[in-house]
Amino acid sequence: MSESLFQRIGGAAAVEAAVDLFYRKVLTDPDVMFFFDTTDMDEQRAKQKSFLTMAFGGPHEFTGQDLRTAHAQLVADGLNDSHFDKVAGHLQATLQELEVDEDAIAEVMAIAGATRDDVLNR
């Protein structure tokens, strides 16, 4: 049996390696930093680890409804496609920086992209 995406990408260690890089990118992007700026950075980091774990094809228990609920307030505050695209771009750049191979990156981006309608509550 071939290895899963999560295994190929490096599992939990890859999530750990990616989370600070990714978080730093979104926090310094003036177009999306507003959505990630928080008083509890450790909690925000934990959320991003959960998200990355899911995007990397790892074990998770998110449902589409969870994603909707979690982002409802942000959508009310103006979260839209352009923000989603920017954040997706930061995810892609993070993976490239970590020298993940292009096929795996494409799979991750497909998983992340599939959450668009739930994240934007459509």
Add this chain to the structure above:
Amino acid sequence: MADISFAGESHALGADETVLECLERANHEIPFSCRNGICLTCMMRVRTGILPEASQAGLRDGQQQQGYFLPCVCRPEADLEIEAPADAELFGRAMVSEVTRLTASICRLRLRTATPLFYHAGQFVNLRRGDGLVRSYSLASVPRLDDSLELHIKRLGGGRMSNWIYDDLTVGEPLDIQGPNGDCYYIGGQPDRPLLLIGNGSGLAPLYGILRDALADGHVGPIHLYHGSRMAKGLYYRDELQALAQANGNFHYTPCLSGDSDEAQLERAAKPGRAEAVALAEHPDLSGWGVYLCGYPPMVQTAKKQAFLAGAGLQDILADSFELRDLRRLPRE
């Protein structure tokens, strides 16, 4: 087959069952969320037994050392005795061995405990007065260097505990003590890495402990301590810190004054500005650094973000934020 001991009962762990599943089967209500070792909601602490490595992955070094683990991903091969984190919070007895006024608003309190407290400099304890009032204070003492516990108490306007300690508490009086708590302390094993310590006011207490702990542990990488105050008289322990800098070539001490009074202007030995601003301006690249932030919550919050953006890993930034009440971790009464 492993047995899991919890809350005075023992449960046989089922085949391929996690500790969380086992406890749930026994009708214990353990808070949980992700069930995948990510969110840390279900974190518990081991009393005795060997934890599988996977059950501590993702926890901070300090949490791992203290035996915290995640029952949702814990499949032990041998018996474990475990407890909820709150069960560790029992009060013991201590006696005041010294109260010394360091400034007009900060005093040093030294305590001796009936039984030795196993702690790291920089962790905090909760003190309970006879009437039940509880407050948290951080440890400036180092177990291998000091034979009593040292706390720095900053008196706050209307602060019931701090003013009582500063004004009324005398040597020989008893206090209840719980702890140690918190993960803001020196972690050995990386003696070469640079350390940045930033604190204001009595936020110096944990940093003074962490600093001396690191030096005693043989830390050889540079250690930069920035202590901030509005007024020069708030920069206590200057002689002690300067002496440590004299004796240790890798330790650098920078007092900072943020007030705009004449007195602050005249104080040429201190840098003008807030401690975190001076520190981050002097160290713009913090990749690979260990960062400690202690004191006034808005400073800790701001500096945490700036240190992270300057390249420090979030797991390498340890903070002790002095919330005005006991918002850190309140023990059960």
